Amino acid sequence: xxxxxxxxxxxxxxLRGIANKAKADKHHRFRxxxxxxxxxxxxxxxxxxxxxxxxGVDGVTARMYAENLHANIEALVERLKSKRYQAKLVRRHYxxxxxxxxxxxxxxxxxxxxxxxACAKLxxxxxxxxxxxxxxxxxPKRGAGDAVKDLTFDLQFGNYGYLVEADVQSFFDHxxxxxxxxxxxxxxxxxxxxxxxxxxxxxxxxxxxxxxVHPDTGTPQGGIVSPVTANVYLHYxxxxxxxxxxxxxxxxxxxxxxxxxxxVCAFRYREDAERFYRVLPKRLExxxxxxAPEKTRLLRFSRFHPxxxxxxxxxxxxxxxxxxxxGTPRVMRRxxxxxxxxxxxxxxxxxxxxxxxxVRDFFRRLNxxxxxxxxxxxxxxxxxLLHRFFDWATQCAFKWLNRRGGKRNSFTWGRFAQVLELxxxxxxxxxxxxxxxxxx
Numbered sequence: 304x305x306x307x308x309x310x311x312x313x314x315x316x317x318l319r320g321i322a323n324k325a326k327a328d329k330h331h332r333f334r335x336x337x338x339x340x341x342x343x344x345x346x347x348x349x350x351x352x353x354x355x356x357x358x359g360v361d362g363v364t365a366r367m368y369a370e371n372l373h374a375n376i377e378a379l380v381e382r383l384k385s386k387r388y389q390a391k392l393v394r395r396h397y398x399x400x401x402x403x404x405x406x407x408x409x410x411x412x413x414x415x416x417x418x419x420x421a422c423a424k425l426x427x428x429x430x431x432x433x434x435x436x437x438x439x440x441x442x443p444k445r446g447a448g449d450a451v452k453d454l455t456f457d458l459q460f461g462n463y464g465y466l467v468e469a470d471v472q473s474f475f476d477h478x479x480x481x482x483x484x485x486x487x488x489x490x491x492x493x494x495x496x497x498x499x500x501x502x503x504x505x506x507x508x509x510x511x512x513x514x515x516v517h518p519d520t521g522t523p524q525g526g527i528v529s530p531v532t533a534n535v536y537l538h539y540x541x542x543x544x545x546x547x548x549x550x551x552x553x554x555x556x557x558x559x560x561x562x563x564x565x566x567v568c569a570f571r572y573r574e575d576a577e578r579f580y581r582v583l584p585k586r587l588e589x590x591x592x593x594x595a596p597e598k599t600r601l602l603r604f605s606r607f608h609p610x611x612x613x614x615x616x617x618x619x620x621x622x623x624x625x626x627x628x629x630g631t632p633r634v635m636r637r638x639x640x641x642x643x644x645x646x647x648x649x650x651x652x653x654x655x656x657x658x659x660x661x662v663r664d665f666f667r668r669l670n671x672x673x674x675x676x677x678x679x680x681x682x683x684x685x686x687x688l689l690h691r692f693f694d695w696a697t698q699c700a701f702k703w704l705n706r707r708g709g710k711r712n713s714f715t716w717g718r719f720a721q722v723l724e725l726x727x728x729x730x731x732x733x734x735x736x737x738x739x740x741x742x743x
Contacts, residue, residue: 325432332492348420359412390502409523419527440563441530463569464605465576470598474564476521479591606632638688658703666726673729681734689731
């Protein structure tokens with residue numbers, strides 16, 4: 304029977320039909336997901352792919368694949384139907400992090416990205432009906448900004464006095480394959496579909512040095528299917544456990560806010576926070592995970608003790624209590640020091656590399672980066688650090704534009720200020736929308 308929503312009818316194999324069934328029956332196991340990997344779904348997923356992304360091990364770019372797109376997709380569907388589809392090696396690429404560290408990324412081949420995107424859509428249709436409100440990462444219409452805003456609201460108006468901030472040590476590298484597949488089988492009763500997930504988990508990784516690594520654990524960051532599988536893993540490991548086991552055993556209020564493998568838990572009473580802090584490592588060890596000691600701690604966080612000494616960092620922000628002009632304690636946020644320094648370093652490097660552009664084009668592109676920073680960090684109470692970032696960017700621009708073509712001092716500060724006014728440089732602004740307005 305087709306699912307009915309209002310006056311519309313949807314086939315059970317449509318994304319909306321799958322979502323409706325998953326929402327209506329929390330115990331339903333889907334059996335025919337593999338059959339949904341047809342040309343229509345793959346073509347729809349193709350429009351969502353980043354066509355400028357790097358190519359995989361086969362060297363095929365999105366542009367090359369698109370030259371004969373329909374024939375390529377038809378051939379791919381045929382291989383899927385006949386079970387002849389094989390996942391290619393994942394090309395490893397490292398991007399720099401702070402303190403000379405590197406973040407490993409896995410770059411699948413274009414065709415693997417396409418099939419992963421289709422599987423990710425199917426799984427999202429199911430698991431969006433199961434995921435809890437405490438989860439924000441890698442979900443449609445939810446993001447880091449929502450997590451920051453909601454956490455601020457809950458801390459401000461809730462009865463919480465203690466916090467446990469936590470982070471999983473190299474989560475994407477230690478996700479257990481068999482455990483993940485067992486978790487997926489709770490909702491998916493389709494061996495062929497789960498077989499695809501296994502293929503991507505077990506796909507060899509081609510390192511820059513040329514050797515191939517066959518992982519026993521983990522899922523490559525950069526794979527399109529990795530975010531939803533990671534969310535499924537932590538949904539069972541952390542979210543459900545916190546909701547069904549931890550909260551009922553607390554004497555006071557308890558709150559979880561999670562973005563991917565980064566989360567914060569708030570408690571009313573110290574005893575509840577300490578109990579959770581002790582049990583958390585044991586819980587994670589059951590699933591081959593460990594807390595990152597340098598990013599995990601218990602602290603006092605209360606309106607009765609407003610102090611910068613009692614602050615925590617979450618999603619690039621420092622949270623702390625501070626009294627406003629009327630003496631009322633408020634949860635405040637500002638750009639975390641490490642994130643501000645990293646942002647300043649990136650904007651400086653960009654300016655150095657792009658100073659050769661025409662002045663108008665240079666500032667147009669610079670404005671895009673400035674507005675991106677304001678859009679994320681433009682929360683109430685953070686104006687001072689927004690202006691610090693803006694001042695740094697303009698100082699760097701003044702310095703390096705004066706060095707174009709081997710020439711120096713082509714700008715004075717007065718003339719440079721005129722240029723900024725003429726070009727309409729993006730100035731710091733608060734972009735955060737009040738939650739009360741949103742709720743209204």
